[in-house]
Amino acid sequence: MSETVTRIQVGGTAGTEPYEVLVGHRLLGELPGLVGPRAKRVAVVHPEALAETGDALRADLAEQGYEAIAIQVPNAEEAKTAEVAAYCWKALGQSGFTRTDVIVGVGGGATTDLAGFVAASWLRGVRWIAVPTTVLAMVDAAVGGKTGINTAEGKNLVGAFHPPAGVLCDLGALETLPVHDYVSGLAEIIKAGFIADPVILDLIESDPEAARTPAGPHTAELIERSIRVKAEVVSADLKESGLREILNYGHTLGHAIEKNERYQWRHGAAVAVGMHFAAELGRLAGRLDEATADRHRSVLESVGLPLHYRHDQWPKLLETMRVDKKSRGDLLRFIVLDGLAKPTVLEGPDPAVLLAAYGEVGQ
Numbered sequence: 258m259s260e261t262v263t264r265i266q267v268g269g270t271a272g273t274e275p276y277e278v279l280v281g282h283r284l285l286g287e288l289p290g291l292v293g294p295r296a297k298r299v300a301v302v303h304p305e306a307l308a309e310t311g312d313a314l315r316a317d318l319a320e321q322g323y324e325a326i327a328i329q330v331p332n333a334e335e336a337k338t339a340e341v342a343a344y345c346w347k348a349l350g351q352s353g354f355t356r357t358d359v360i361v362g363v364g365g366g367a368t369t370d371l372a373g374f375v376a377a378s379w380l381r382g383v384r385w386i387a388v389p390t391t392v393l394a395m396v397d398a399a400v401g402g403k404t405g406i407n408t409a410e411g412k413n414l415v416g417a418f419h420p421p422a423g424v425l426c427d428l429g430a431l432e433t434l435p436v437h438d439y440v441s442g443l444a445e446i447i448k449a450g451f452i453a454d455p456v457i458l459d460l461i462e463s464d465p466e467a468a469r470t471p472a473g474p475h476t477a478e479l480i481e482r483s484i485r486v487k488a489e490v491v492s493a494d495l496k497e498s499g500l501r502e503i504l505n506y507g508h509t510l511g512h513a514i515e516k517n518e519r520y521q522w523r524h525g526a527a528v529a530v531g532m533h534f535a536a537e538l539g540r541l542a543g544r545l546d547e548a549t550a551d552r553h554r555s556v557l558e559s560v561g562l563p564l565h566y567r568h569d570q571w572p573k574l575l576e577t578m579r580v581d582k583k584s585r586g587d588l589l590r591f592i593v594l595d596g597l598a599k600p601t602v603l604e605g606p607d608p609a610v611l612l613a614a615y616g617e618v619g620q
């Protein structure tokens with residue numbers, strides 16, 4: 258029986274190179290074809306948790322005749338540092354990596370962000386391929402070419418737009434993902450539902466418990482729909498000159514929470530609280546109807562994502578939000594909804610409204 262592989266094109270407009278996101282099972286055989294004939298060397302960047310997978314990919318590529326090395330990096334957010342990037346640069350330098358050689362990032366969003374950034378910065382840009390192994394990386398991080406690392410001042414403050422040459426979403430990888438990480442990825446899926454594709458919300462609401470596992474009946478559809486949302490946005494606005502900002506829904510507060518928690522919270526969990534906040538902000542600013550704001554609470558809670566954060570942290574969170582990339586000068590800017598699937602920018606909200614919105618979130 259032939260297996261279904263869905264191919265979603267990204268880019269190819271406004272002078273950008275097109276590439277494909279493949280979604281299906283047993284896709285790793287596609288990797289050598291994506292690496293291509295020009296490369297002599299391939300570096301497989303993987304987190305500690307995926308040491309076996311990283312080594313298996315390295316061995317496959319070596320069998321195909323490439324000089325393949327594996328670069329193991331820390332799990333999760335600990336990989337997104339200047340020190341770890343420098344460690345990767347050293348490994349590339351020592352193996353004689355040239356402009357025609359290729360980096361493969363296999364792992365969650367933290368690994369693909371790092372691997373993409375290393376690819377963007379090495380020799381001012383080499384080809385890279387993303388093999389996302391978490392829900393979140395499949396539907397969001399690995400697609401669209403935003404790469405980067407954190408600094409002491411905040412999240413993703415250093416990075417580059419450097420799209421991959423291809424993305425392989427092998428759904429089989431999700432079998433080993435802890436449920437906590439699986440659910441964290443649902444936050445970005447729910448984000449895609451609120452900003453662009455409400456069918457996503459209907460599918461989750463039809464059976465929230467099933468949505469929490471890769472065995473659920475709608476897993477592939479939820480992942481594919483979310484990728485299509487992302488693909489459409491980044492194809493129209495790769496460098497975030499406008500439309501792409503909608504993908505930051507829930508992230509202004511979410512990133513501040515992640516920093517405040519020293520990155521011990523998963524990104525998706527922080528973004529879930531951030532979306533709750535954005536919904537309240539939209540409602541209190543007179544943009545969003547009450548039913549849609551309530552729907553944020555119900556759908557996020559139904560899959561086990563958090564809605565609340567510490568009340569006493571507001572002054573610190575506000576300070577961090579000032580260096581959010583959407584800020585312009587002293588002007589804070591938030592993505593809010595004018596209604597379901599109608600994202601828009603709220604600039605310089607009244608501080609009293611901001612505080613009132615946090616009043617619904619803080620505990």
Ligand SMILES: NC(=O)c1ccc[n+]([C@@H]2O[C@H](COP(=O)([O-])OP(=O)(O)OC[C@H]3O[C@@H](n4cnc5c(N)ncnc54)[C@H](O)[C@@H]3O)[C@@H](O)[C@H]2O)c1
Pocket residue numbers: 304305306307331332333334337364365366367368370390391392393394397398399400401402403404413430431432433434435438441442445523524525
């Ligand atoms: N570039 C973008 O557009 C973009 C978009 C969304 C999120 N992000 C970034 O993505 C990161 C979050 O990514 P994430 O949620 O995938 O978390 P993650 O990368 O931190 O991975 C979570 C944990 O799961 C492990 N892991 C990964 N795949 C596994 C598997 N198949 N089985 C078992 N363990 C596995 C990882 O090693 C890690 O310990 C954040 O840094 C966020 O900023 C980037």
Ligand SMILES: O=C(O)C(=O)C[C@@H](O)[C@H](O)[C@H](O)COP(=O)(O)O
Pocket residue numbers: 397401403412413445497501502504505508582
């Ligand atoms: O791709 C984008 O654009 C996004 O904003 C997607 C977000 O889910 C993602 O977390 C992204 O890394 C945030 O980017 P940042 O520019 O706010 O750091």
Ligand SMILES: [Zn+2]
Pocket residue numbers: 397445508524528
């Ligand atoms: Zn995100």
